[in-house]
Amino acid sequence: MGLSGQVAIVGAYESPRRKAPGMHPFELQAECVRGALEDAGLSLADVDGFCTAAGFPGEGGAWMDTCEVAEWLGIHPAFLDGTDTGGAAPLSQAGHAAAAIATGLADVVVVSYAACSYSGAADFDTPPPGWGPYGYEAPYGLTTVAAYALAAQRHMHELGTTPEQLALVAVQCRANAAANPDARYRDPLTVEDVLASPVIASPLHRLDCCVVTDSGGAIVLTGPSRAASCRKRPVWLLGFGEAAGQVQMSQMWPYTETVARVSGPRALAMAGVTLDDLDCAQIYDSFTITVLLTLESLGFCERGEGGAFVESGALAPAGSLPINTDGGGLSSNHPGRRGIFTLIEGVRQLRGESPGVQLADPKLVLCHGTGGSLSATATVILGI
Amino acid sequence: MSGRPKPLPVLGDELSRTYWEAAAEGRLLLQRCRACGAYQHYPRGHCVRCFAPDPEWVEAAGSGRLHTFSIVQRTSDPSFEDDVPYAFGIVELDEGPRLAVNVVDTPLEELACDLPVSIVFTPAAGGIALPNATRKEAG
Ligand SMILES: [Zn+2]
Numbered sequence: 001m002g003l004s005g006q007v008a009i010v011g012a013y014e015s016p017r018r019k020a021p022g023m024h025p026f027e028l029q030a031e032c033v034r035g036a037l038e039d040a041g042l043s044l045a046d047v048d049g050f051c052t053a054a055g056f057p058g059e060g061g062a063w064m065d066t067c068e069v070a071e072w073l074g075i076h077p078a079f080l081d082g083t084d085t086g087g088a089a090p091l092s093q094a095g096h097a098a099a100a101i102a103t104g105l106a107d108v109v110v111v112s113y114a115a116c117s118y119s120g121a122a123d124f125d126t127p128p129p130g131w132g133p134y135g136y137e138a139p140y141g142l143t144t145v146a147a148y149a150l151a152a153q154r155h156m157h158e159l160g161t162t163p164e165q166l167a168l169v170a171v172q173c174r175a176n177a178a179a180n181p182d183a184r185y186r187d188p189l190t191v192e193d194v195l196a197s198p199v200i201a202s203p204l205h206r207l208d209c210c211v212v213t214d215s216g217g218a219i220v221l222t223g224p225s226r227a228a229s230c231r232k233r234p235v236w237l238l239g240f241g242e243a244a245g246q247v248q249m250s251q252m253w254p255y256t257e258t259v260a261r262v263s264g265p266r267a268l269a270m271a272g273v274t275l276d277d278l279d280c281a282q283i284y285d286s287f288t289i290t291v292l293l294t295l296e297s298l299g300f301c302e303r304g305e306g307g308a309f310v311e312s313g314a315l316a317p318a319g320s321l322p323i324n325t326d327g328g329g330l331s332s333n334h335p336g337r338r339g340i341f342t343l344i345e346g347v348r349q350l351r352g353e354s355p356g357v358q359l360a361d362p363k364l365v366l367c368h369g370t371g372g373s374l375s376a377t378a379t380v381i382l383g384i
Numbered sequence: 385m386s387g388r389p390k391p392l393p394v395l396g397d398e399l400s401r402t403y404w405e406a407a408a409e410g411r412l413l414l415q416r417c418r419a420c421g422a423y424q425h426y427p428r429g430h431c432v433r434c435f436a437p438d439p440e441w442v443e444a445a446g447s448g449r450l451h452t453f454s455i456v457q458r459t460s461d462p463s464f465e466d467d468v469p470y471a472f473g474i475v476e477l478d479e480g481p482r483l484a485v486n487v488v489d490t491p492l493e494e495l496a497c498d499l500p501v502s503i504v505f506t507p508a509a510g511g512i513a514l515p516n517a518t519r520k521e522a523g
Contacts, residue, residue, distance in 0.1 A: 125461040127391055135393030135400055136426040137484040139514055141456060141464040146472050149454035157452070157497035201472075202455040250425065250474060250482045255452050 002270060007098040008227035008234030009382065011040025011220030012347040014340075016182040018333065020214035021119040025060035026072040028114035028216045033073060036218035041231035042108060047220075049079035049100060049109030051093035056336055057124065058117035069112070079106035085242060086371020087284055089113070090219075090340035091378035095240030097221050107222060111343075114216025115335040133248050145209060145287070146201035147249055147373035152289040153203055154255040158304075163203055165307030166288040167194035170207050170330050172315045173285060177327025180356040184211040185331045194288075208288040210329035210338070217340040219347065235347045238273070238364075239381035241266025247375050256304075258290075258370060260297035260377045267366075267379035275299055279362035280322040280349060282342035284370040285329045294368060295321075298379070317357045325349060326356040339369030343380060350384040390463040392512050399427040402441065408513045410505050412446055414479055415439035425481035446503040448477040450517060455492050475501055475517050483515065490519040 013035030020028055029052065037043060052069050054061030061068050066082030079100050083092045090113050097109035127138040155161045171191055177183035189207065197206040227234040243262035246252045268274060275298070285291045292306040300321055301309040314320045324330070326345045329338040346365040348354045367380045395401045403426075406413045415424050419436035430437050453473035459465060471487035473495075487495060488506060501517040508514050 121460075123460045125459050126463075129394060130391055131394035131396040131400070133426060134391075136403075138391040139393060139508065139512070140472055140484050140486050141390075141459065141461065141467065141470060142472050142484065143456055143459050143461070145458075146454040146456050150452045150472075150474060153454060154452040154497060198457065199455075200458045202457070204454075248426070248484070250484045252474075253482075255474075 002272065003098055003102060003240070004238055004272070005224055005236065006102040007221055007223060007237045009219050009221055009237060009343070009347050010227050010230040010232065010234055011036040011042065012344045013039055014217040014333065014344045015215045017215050018182070018184045018213040019118055020116055023116060023214070025054065025058065025114045025116045026069055028116065028214070029069055029112050030073055032114055032216040032218035033110055033112050036110060036220045039232065040220040042220060044073065044075060046108045047075055047110050048077055049097060049106030050075060050077040051081040051097055051109060051111040052113055053082050053084045053089040053337065055084065056115065058115040058120040058336060079109060085369070085376035085378055087286060087337040088242070088339045088369030088371035088376055088378040089337050090343060091367060091369040091380050092242045094219065094221065094237065094343055094380055095242060095378060098237045098240060101221060101223050107226065109221045110218055111221065111340065112216070112218035113337050113340040116214040117212050117335050118214045137248050137250065142249060143201055144373065145204055148287045148289050149201040149204045150249055151255045151293060151374055155289065155292070156203060158256060160304065161292065161307040163195055164191050165310050166208055166292060167191040168310045169285065169288040169291045170194050173324050173328040173330040176325050176356045177331035180327050180332055182355060183327040183332040184213055204287060204289065210286050210334040211331065213333050213335045215333050215335040217344050219343055232351060233384065235350045236383050237380060238383045239267040239269070239271030240379070241270065242376065242378040244376045245374065247372060249373055252374065256293065258293050258297045258374050258377055260294050260368060260370070260379065263377045263379040264298040267381050271381035273364060273381060278321070278364050278366050280325060280359055281366040281368065282345045283323050283368050284338055284342060285324055286334070286338065286370065288330070290370050291323070293374065294370060298368065317359060322357070322359055325354050325359065337371070339378065342367040342369060346382045350382060388463045389509060392508060392510055399429065403427050404512060407505060407515055408511055410513065412444040412503050412515050413441050414444045414481055416442045423479040423481050425483055444503065445478050448475045448501055450487065450495065450497060450499040450501050451476040451482060452497055453487060453495050455495070471495055473517055485515060485517040488516045488518055494519060
């Protein structure tokens with residue numbers, strides 16, 4: 001199925017908040033839905049499809065999280081999606097929403113996300129109960145950072161990647177964040193700063209890890225006829241792919257790749273474009289290693305060459321593949337499922353509205369999410 | 385000792401009961417497919433390679449290599465706060481499957497990917513014994 005010209009993102013909004021003490025995450029979702037609809041020039045009454053995932057710590061949901069947020073908003077959508085691919089969920093849901101719009105199942109779909117992970121002191125290290133698969137790993141004290149560190153450790157051992165090369169990813173994101181007034185951290189950062197920050201789970205340092213915020217964002221998708229009358233120029237959703245890898249770390253193989261190797265080519269093929277056609281990429285950066293694995297797994301460079309690719313300056317705004325032009329999760333915003341912000345920044349770049357580093361007239365952007373413990377990925381190609 | 389107990393496996397079904405009862409006796413069980421011969425961990429009622437039902441239980445040799453690891457310095461799980469730094473690792477067993485472990489009785493500075501390890505059993509609460517890894521003695 002091709003999507004060219006069938007589905008547009010017509011509204012996008014990122015909350016400027018990074019701390020929201022005393023606010024329920026559902027109310028933060030309401031702020032984001034309102035912002036995205038105003039951006040589109042649409043109203044809540046126009047919305048017939050709604051997607052969110054809100055069942056993680058700090059997200060406020062309980063047993064039927066997508067329906068719970070719909071109820072809070074006061075809507076009764078006829079198309080729902082709460083696919084949980086971790087931080088990639090908003091990209092997965094945007095892809096499913098696009099399919100729903102293209103097939104006539106929905107007209108106006110909002111994909112929304114919010115969490116209060118900072119104020120809620122969300123605990124991402126205590127695993128779910130140990131009946132079933134978690135029972136074989138939970139007793140060993142695996143933390144979220146340590147799960148990604150397993151991949152970094154093996155990548156360094158097998159392929160020679162260095163801590164300095166990983167640190168360069170954080171340094172570039174911080175440089176991009178400097179211009180973004182809403183970014184959590186904007187002060188310049190050096191490789192030495194990253195390496196001097198405390199080790200959280202070897203070989204990853206504190207500054208190899210994303211920020212933890214209270215925030216959210218939303219996008220509005222619709223078909224071409226309604227898109228033509230929206231406030232802003234439509235950004236077309238051209239391609240989509242997703243893939244599930246593993247959840248338990250004992251099931252990962254190899255530890256040096258992600259299933260971006262599946263979701264990326266599927267999204268590119270649907271869009272009918274190649275990696276060389278892209279003007280920039282918004283790549284999920286929960287940790288510096290996440291970016292490196294993703295660059296290799298998507299095929300921007302060969303396996304094991306991610307470090308050299310980063311050192312080449314390719315990721316800088318003037319390089320061959322500028323990434324995370326808003327400062328990314330490493331410096332700007334990461335309440336939990338950062339995937340929504342990769343889409344929002346993709347839209348902003350194509351409209352010339354980036355709050356960080358605006359590139360000159362980009363036409364094609366790759367947005368990519370990695371969720372869980374390198375567990376699942378989703379890739380979306382946007383164009384204008 | 386922090387107030388909250390550490391997470392433990394729940395022996396809520398036949399598969400997990402078989403695995404953890406053997407571990408409590410100092411035996412690490414794997415499963416081998418009766419159709420394709422593949423070994424697997426963690427236990428299921430089918431082979432994840434060919435989906436044939438009812439793989440047989442086999443006792444692992446208890447030997448492998450530390451495929452990858454991380455030394456955990458910070459955790460937000462209070463039940464592990466008193467343990468840092470500790471090593472979480474993935475052992476590639478000689479039979480093939482990979483196993484989550486803590487690396488115990490081994491100086492943390494000696495940890496390295498592909499380090500030969502033996503499986504040992506560490507008592508935990510409630511009569512549980514956790515399969516862990518320790519550096520293999522030379523020779
Ligand atoms: Zn089999």
